[in-house]
Amino acid sequence: MNKVTQWWTEERRAYLLLVLPAVAVYWAVMAFPAVFSFVLSLTNYNGGVIFNNPNIRLVGFTHYLRMFNDRFFWISLKNNLLIMAVSVFGQIPLGFLFAYVIHRKLVKFGDFFQTIIYLPCVISTIVVGRLWQSFFSPYGPFTKFMQTLSPGWENELFIDPQLAILPVLFVILWMYTGTYMIIFLANLQKIDPALIEAARIDGATEWQVLIRIMLPALSGVIVTACILAISGSLKSFDLLYAMTAGNPARRTSVLALYMYDTAFRHSPNYPLANAISVFMVLVSFLLIVMVKLTEMKFGGREE
Amino acid sequence: MNKIRKSDFHPALRLFVYIMVAVFTILTLYPLYWLSISSLKTNTEFQINLLGWPQRPTFSNYPTAWRLAQFDTLFVNSIFFTATSTLVIIVFSLMAGFAFAKIRSKATSFLHGSFIIGILLTIQSIMVPLFLMSIMVGLYDTRLGVLIPYVGMGLPIGIYLCTEFIKSIPDSVVESARIDGASYFRIFGSIVAPMAKPVAVTLAILNVSGVWNEFMLVNILVSRDALRTLPVGILKFSGALASDHGRQFAALTIGLVPMVIFYLIFRQQITKGVSAGAVKG
Numbered sequence: 134m135n136k137v138t139q140w141w142t143e144e145r146r147a148y149l150l151l152v153l154p155a156v157a158v159y160w161a162v163m164a165f166p167a168v169f170s171f172v173l174s175l176t177n178y179n180g181g182v183i184f185n186n187p188n189i190r191l192v193g194f195t196h197y198l199r200m201f202n203d204r205f206f207w208i209s210l211k212n213n214l215l216i217m218a219v220s221v222f223g224q225i226p227l228g229f230l231f232a233y234v235i236h237r238k239l240v241k242f243g244d245f246f247q248t249i250i251y252l253p254c255v256i257s258t259i260v261v262g263r264l265w266q267s268f269f270s271p272y273g274p275f276t277k278f279m280q281t282l283s284p285g286w287e288n289e290l291f292i293d294p295q296l297a298i299l300p301v302l303f304v305i306l307w308m309y310t311g312t313y314m315i316i317f318l319a320n321l322q323k324i325d326p327a328l329i330e331a332a333r334i335d336g337a338t339e340w341q342v343l344i345r346i347m348l349p350a351l352s353g354v355i356v357t358a359c360i361l362a363i364s365g366s367l368k369s370f371d372l373l374y375a376m377t378a379g380n381p382a383r384r385t386s387v388l389a390l391y392m393y394d395t396a397f398r399h400s401p402n403y404p405l406a407n408a409i410s411v412f413m414v415l416v417s418f419l420l421i422v423m424v425k426l427t428e429m430k431f432g433g434r435e436e
Numbered sequence: 437m438n439k440i441r442k443s444d445f446h447p448a449l450r451l452f453v454y455i456m457v458a459v460f461t462i463l464t465l466y467p468l469y470w471l472s473i474s475s476l477k478t479n480t481e482f483q484i485n486l487l488g489w490p491q492r493p494t495f496s497n498y499p500t501a502w503r504l505a506q507f508d509t510l511f512v513n514s515i516f517f518t519a520t521s522t523l524v525i526i527v528f529s530l531m532a533g534f535a536f537a538k539i540r541s542k543a544t545s546f547l548h549g550s551f552i553i554g555i556l557l558t559i560q561s562i563m564v565p566l567f568l569m570s571i572m573v574g575l576y577d578t579r580l581g582v583l584i585p586y587v588g589m590g591l592p593i594g595i596y597l598c599t600e601f602i603k604s605i606p607d608s609v610v611e612s613a614r615i616d617g618a619s620y621f622r623i624f625g626s627i628v629a630p631m632a633k634p635v636a637v638t639l640a641i642l643n644v645s646g647v648w649n650e651f652m653l654v655n656i657l658v659s660r661d662a663l664r665t666l667p668v669g670i671l672k673f674s675g676a677l678a679s680d681h682g683r684q685f686a687a688l689t690i691g692l693v694p695m696v697i698f699y700l701i702f703r704q705q706i707t708k709g710v711s712a713g714a715v716k717g
Contacts, residue, residue, distance in 0.1 A: 144539060147620035151535035155528040155591050156547060162588030163554050166565035173565060183572065227456070234453050248703060249461045255699040255706070257649040259667040260691045263674045263684070268467050272681070274487055307463055312710060319711030357714060368558045371651045375671055389560045389652075396564050397656065406564045414561045421556065 167414065174407035196408040205383055206409075209391040212298055216305055216369050216387065220362035223306045225355070228313025233343070235314075236321040247318070251311035261308060262375025266291075269300045291377065294384035301376055301385055308372070309365065313358050320354045321347065356428045363420045367413055388413050471692075475685035482681045497686035505673035505687050506661065514648060514665040516579070521586040522643045525594050526636050528587070533598025534628050538610050539620065548599065554592035559585075559652055567656050575657075582657050586650070590643050593713055601635040602628060641702060641709035648695065666691050 174196055178189050200206050231250055235243035253261060269275045269290050276288040290296050324347065332342050370389040373379060379386040379394065386394070388409060396406035474482060476493040485491065501507070535541070536548045566585055567576075575581030605628065613623045651667040658664065664672070670691045674684045699706060 143619065145541070148535045148539045148541050148543075151531040151539070151620070151624070152543075152547060155532035155551075155595060158528065158584060158588045159551060159554060159591045162566065162585045163557055163562060163592070164550060166562035166569065167557055169565040169569070170562060173568070180568070180571075230453070231457065231460075234457070239450065239453060240457055246457050246461060248700075249464050250457075251707070252464055252696070252699065254710075255645055255695050256692055257651075257667050257670070257695065259649075259651050259671045260688050263671070263688055264467055264471055267681075267685075268470070272483075272486060274466070274470055277487055307460070310460070312714075315707050315710045316714045319707070361714060364556060364558065368560055370560065371667075374651070392560065392564070393652075396567070403564055403568065410561045410564060414557070417556065417558075 170407045171411050174404055174411050177404060179403050180401065192404075196404045197412070199405060200408050200412065205386060205391055206388075208384060209386040209388045212385060212387045213367060213369070215298060215302060217363055217366040219302050219306050220309065220366045221359055224310045225313050225358050225362060227306075227310045228358070229317050229351075229355075231310070231314040232317035232321055233347070236318055237339075247314070251315055253308045254311045258308075258371035259375045261304065262372045265300065265304045266376045292381055294381050297377060297381055297385045301373060304372060304376065305366075305369070312361075316354060316358060316361075317351065320351055324350050352428075356424060359424050360421050363424065364417050367417050468692075471685050472689055475682060475689045477682050479680060479682055497682040498690070501673070501683040501686040501690065504677070504683065505669055506664075507669070507687075507690060509662060510664055510666045510669040513663060517582060517586060517654075517665060518644055518647045520583055521590060521647050522640050524583075524587050525590040525643055526639050529591060529594030529598040529639060530602075530629055530632055530636065531624065532591075532595050533602050533632075534620075534624050536595070536599045537602035537605075538607070538628075548595070551592045551595045555596060557592075559589065563652065563656060566653075570657055577658055577660050577663065579663060582654055582663070585653055585657070586647055589653075590639075590646070593642065594639050597635050597639060597712060598632065601632055605631055637705060638709045638712050641705050642713045644698070645695070645706070 175191055175193060176189055177192050178186075183189070231246070234240050235247055240246060267273050269288075271288045275290075276286070279286045279288070290300055328346060329342055332346060337345070368389065369387050370393070373385060373387055373390055374393075377385040379390045383391075383394075392406045392409040392413070395402050395409060470487065473489060473493075475497055476495065477485065477490045478494060478496075481490060481492070532551075536544050570576040570581045575584070609627060610623055613627060618626075649667060650665075651671070654663075654665050654668050658668075670687055673687050677684050
C-alpha cells in the first residue's frame with residue numbers, strides 16, 4: 134500500500150463528502166462575499182467586467198473617508214443607535230417583565246398573553262410596516278384618537294423630520310419585545326423549582342428570590358439578549374423600507390437603508406455601498422466583543 | 437409548586453403589570469381588527485367610516501386584490517423557496533453536523549468555526565457583493581440565484597444546532613455500528629438522521645418563518661414578476677395602490693393569515709425553536 138491510499142481512508146472520504154455540500158454553499162454565498170465586500174470597498178469597481186479590466190484600481194480608504202463626510206451616514210448611524218437603545222433598554226426589560234410575571238403566574242391567562250405578545254414577531258415585517266404606516270397616517274385610527282383628545286390636532290408624524298422616527302421606534306418596541314419574552318421564559322423554566330422552594334421556606338421574599346436567584350441565573354441569557362438586540366438593531370431594514378422608506382428627506386434612514394440607497398437607487402455607487410457594509414460588520418463585531426468583555430468583568434457568576 | 441404570596445407584591449405593582457400586559461395585547465389585537473374590518477369596506481365607505489364596523493360588509497376587495505397582486509404566483513414562489521431551502525438546509529446541516537460531531541478530523545475546528553462566525557453575519561453585510569456575483573455568474577433573476585443564498589444563510593445556525601445535538605448521541609452508538617461493519621453513510625442514514633428528528637423540527641420552524649418573511653434578498657436578486665415572493669409582491673402592490681384602501685388592506689390580510697395560522701398551530705414548537713435559536717455570540 135502506498136502513502137496516498139493510507140491517507141485516503143474510508144473515514145476521511147466520508148468526512149469530506151459529508152461536510153462538502155454545506156461548506157461549498159456557505160463559503161460561496163456567505164464567507165466569500167464578506168471578504169469580497171471588503172476588497173471591493175478598496176477599489177473603484179462599479180459594476181461591469183471584473184477580470185482583466187484595466188480601469189479597476191485600488192483606491193485605498195477613499196470610500197471610507199467619503200462615507201464619514203456624508204451627513205446621511207451620520208443621520209443613519211444616529212437612527213441605528215436610537216433603535217439599539219430601544220432594543221436594549223426597552224425590549225429586554227419589558228420582555229423580562231412579561232416573562233417573569235407569566236412564569237410566576239402573577240397575571241391570569243398567562244398563556245393567552247404570551248401568545249398575543251409574541252404574535253407580531255411571526256407576521257411578515259413588510260405587512261407589519263404597511264399596517265402601522267396606515268395606522269399612524271392621517272386617515273388611520275391614531276389620528277382619530279388624538280383628535281378626540283385634542284380637537285384640531287394635525288397629523289404631521291410622517292412629514293416632520295424630527296418626529297418621523299418615533300412611530301418606527303414604537304413599532305420596533307412593539308414587534309420584538311415578544312422575542313425576548315420567549316427567550317427569558319424558556320430560561321426561567323430551566324431554573325430548578327426546588328431552589329426557589331427552598332429559598333421561600335427559609336423565608337426569602339419574592340423580591341429576594343428575584344434578585345438573588347433568578348437574575349444571577351439569567352445573567353448569561355441577558356448577555357445573549359443584548360448581543361441579539363445589538364446585531365438585530367444594526368440589521369433593521371425591512372420595517373423602515375415598508376414604513377417610511379427613509380423619508381421624509383432621508384431622516385429616518387438607517388445604515389442598511391443608506392447602503393441600499395447607495396447601491397440600488399439613482400446612480401449606483403457599489404464601492405461606497407461595500408464600505409458601508411464593512412463598517413456595519415465591524416461595528417457589530419466590536420459591540421459584541423464589548424458586551425462579552427463586560428460580561429467577563431462583571432458577570433460570570435453562573436455556570 | 438411554590439405559590440406566590442400575594443402580599444409580596446404591592447397591589448399598585450400588580451395593577452401596573454396588568455396594565456402593561458393589557459396595553460400590549462390591545463396594541464396587537466386592535467390594529468389587526470382594524471385591518472380586517474377595513475378590508476371589508478369599499479373605498480367610499482372607508483372615507484366616511486374610518487373606524488366603525490362596515491355598514492355593508494363586502495368581500496369584493498379580496499378577489500380583486502388577489503388578481504391584481506398575482507397572489508397565486510406569489511404563493512407558489514414563497515412556498516417553493518421556503519420548502520426547498522428548509523429541506524436542503526436540514527439535510528446539509530445534519531450531514532455536516534454528523535461529521536463534525538462524530539468523525540475525528542483536524543479540519544473540524546476551522547470549518548465548524550467558520551460557520552459559527554457566520555451566525556453573526558447578516559444579509560446586509562453580503563448583499564452588495566452577492567448582487568454583483570449573481571450578475572457575474574448569470575444567476576441574477578433565477579430561482580437558483582435566490583435559493584442558494586437562502587441555503588447559505590440558514591446553514592450557520594443549522595450546523596451549530598445539529599452538531600450540538602449529534603454530540604449528545606453517545607459515541608458507543610456509532611462505534612458499535614462501525615464494528616458491525618456499517619459505513620458512515622449507512623450510520624448517518626439509518627441511525628443518526630432518524631434520531632435527530634427534534635433538531636430537524638426546530639430547524640424547520642426557524643427557517644420557515646425566516647424565509648417566508650424574507651424580503652431584502654429577493655427584492656435585490658430578482659426583478660421578474662414571475663419570481664416575486666409574498667413580501668415583495670405585497671409591498672409593490674400596496675405602494676402602487678396606496679389610496680385604494682380596501683384592496684390594500686385585503687392584500688395585507690391575505691399576506692398575514694398564513695403565518696398567523698402557522699403560528700397558532702405550531703405555537704409550542706415555534707417557542708422552543710426561538711429560544712434554541714437564540715445562541716448568537
